[in-house]
Amino acid sequence: MNQLTIIAKIEAKTSDIDLVKTELLKLIEITRTEQGCITYDLHQDNANPALFIFYENWKTRELWQAHMVNDHLKAYMKATEGRVETFTLNEMTNIN
Template identity: 65%
Template sequence: MTNLTIVANIVAKEDKVELVKQELLNLIEFTRAEEGCVNYDLHQDNTNPAHFLFFENWATRELWQQHMANSHIAEYLAATEGAVESFVVNEMTQIG
């Protein structure tokens, strides 16, 4: 069975980059320990430090949805309320 690949693009407001970055970093340890998490890798754009990208692979969509419903995601959303310009998530399947 093919993993579910998630590409999440997060753009922080210019004056909130460090806050958003720290809160995203806080998600990593918890998420990597979750059932079904194959990888959960955070990137920061080299030319636009306000742009972050999570590249994730999950064993199933159901396990990813459980991740999205976890308390640490709710805590991240509360901590960054009003600090994020955009948040776009794409569910993808590797084809090659």
């Protein structure tokens, strides 16, 4: 199977941008050490500071799914509960 690309779009509530950003930043170092993680990059929109995008590449979907149930992701979800306006996740495959 081809590697899996994840595009995760997180839009914080305007009043909670700093909190959400802080919690997202906590995920980076630990996630990059996980088995199967190729890239895990966080971006913040220049025009809309409430909008964050994770661009991720994983060796397999199974390894990404293991990431999704890790304790650090659960801690992020608890810390940001009610503070995120929208969340969209796309599983993608490179086709070129």
